[in-house]
Amino acid sequence: MFKGNFIDNLPKIYGTYTGGFFIFIILMAIAEQAGMTAKTIGILFVAFTVCIYAIIGYLSRTVQVDAYYVAGRQVPTVFNGMATAADWMSGASFVAMAGGIYFGGYTYMAFLVGWTGGYVLVSSLLAPYLRKFGCYTVPDFIGTRYGGNFARFCAVVVLTLASFTYVTAQINATGTIASRALSIPFELGVWVGLVSILLCSMLGGMRAVTWTQVAQYIVLIVAYLIPVFWISNKAGFGFFPHFMLGEEVSRLGALESQFGLVKNAAADIKAAGVPGGLKSIAVSHSGVPEGGMAAWKFISLALCMMVGTASLPHILMRYFTTPSVKAARKSVAWSLFFIALLYTSAPMLATLSKISLIDPNLPTGIIGKPIAEIMQIEWVNAWINVKQAFIADFNGDGILQLNEWFMRGDVVVLATPEVAGLPYVISGLVAAGGMAAAMSTADGLILAIANALSHDIYYKIIDPKADVRKRLLVARALLIVIGAAGAYIASMRITSILGAVAWAFDFAMSGLFFPLILGVWWKRATRQGAIAGMIAGLASGTAYLIYVYPKFMGNAPWLGIDHLRFGIIGASVCLVVMVVVSLMTEEPDKATQQMVDEVRVPSGKTILGKQH
């Protein structure tokens, strides 16, 4: 069926795959009409897609070092863009982002700006130069540019800390989705999730992860966009929601002032017995909070997420896989394009969900109606039963007020299709999409950690004479160990105390951002400066986190820099220390300076060889 080599056939292969996926969705829709239960449909969706990823993972197995670490550096621009988008968009982006906007409105949307703007830094400051360098991992760059095993080791520490914070949340998400879709206990779901993740990456490393991530991107974007467009059309809000929901956003503002945005007292919430994690709408959807502090909080959060993006190794390493420097640059643009397809849809989904629920003129609206009547609705009952939604009649008038309706943020993505009366097949599709999003990010993260430990610690520091077979064996063993450690922590259900996904960004920016960019943009940066910067940045950032986080010391944040923004402290300290120490120490030798010059031009050979 496919002549010629694999790379030339990629559009055909993934075109066929996408077509096959649509046929599968249609088959499931027919099966639903024929009486298949929602549960069976959910199981089939998750099982079918995971099997496909596993097959791709198996077919991409390899015994070559450069294929294992950088997918043989032959991933075309657009496909690398898709893979990066899947790598980037986590289970949290998929399931929780629309919910975050639903409850947080404009204030939460600082995350949207932050999680996209970072790619401008990646393309203009880092990706093309790291590609020219030819490294296998991010610490590989630090270790070679600054020289010495200790600099390499510090970079591995920062990488591991940042990525591991992130990966437990992803394994947690795969566990939640697997347990819900397959009706198994959460603890078992976590291990099922882990096995699925490892099936994609173990045999082929970066090569296998790349081709499964492309497949996962297709599933997750289809699963996100179909409901958004379908709901918008079905409820008559317009056939292209992105351009046509202006009226609804304004209407939400009017409804908010009609109902009043009431922030419930913590004591009331406790007395009514609202389950943990459930919230009511208390913040304006599109209104901008007044004052300089509010504006600073918005831009400081965006800043942390942007700089963090440009320091996260599992994202940077995706650009090591392109065939050229030119392709690396273009590939960043395509990545952000594919990410934007989902990110610009999330606010639309939040708007659709909110207006469907709170507009009393719509048949789906529940606010302002008698509670006894609402309790008859099937989906309300179903979600209240699993403690994902709650009604607390605070004023005892028997009518549901805006501040009396509680739900979990995830419900926005998971339940809106049901609220709008879409068939169950869509709920199955959404489960498969969430699974794809969580798995692809977990794969990228576990691989980033395992590669750094196997290449930078084992091969470069411990045993530089190891042969290829041994190196890849160690790499795979570490993959299992890291994954198992992540799954073990996730299964203990302590992720809530491990803190937010945002921490990963703050850790990464504290320790890695300036050593990376100054390595390219400032020839004078020295080994001592980089080491001191990494240590001081990470230490001060972590110390500030402990100082400010409510569950640790809980002191008042300084200038509004709370635990989501501690990277500002870490990165600033890192910059100052790195510059001061670099200037105090002797400038780098001729060879290093020439190396930096060489990195700055796209043509010519990479600094590190094809196999190293």
Place this chain on the structure above:
Amino acid sequence: MSNKEKHWEKTKGLMIITLIIWFVFGYLIFMFGSDLNTSSFMGYPLAYYMCAQGSIIAFVVLIFWFANRQEKIDEEFGFTEKEDD
């Protein structure tokens, strides 16, 4: 100044322009969020629109533009990669 230095000067210039545009869409406009929201675009309050779509689209366009400009600079100084590199 050598060819390489000239190339790097131009590359730096492009980087600075890119980051200025990035700063405008990522930060500057959001410092005036409440003023922006008094006007609207396609029916959306403007500040809401900018973080829901406007800035994100601006970033995508900016990176494509940057990549093309940088390719032109590389070409001008003869640093374009050969196919077999």
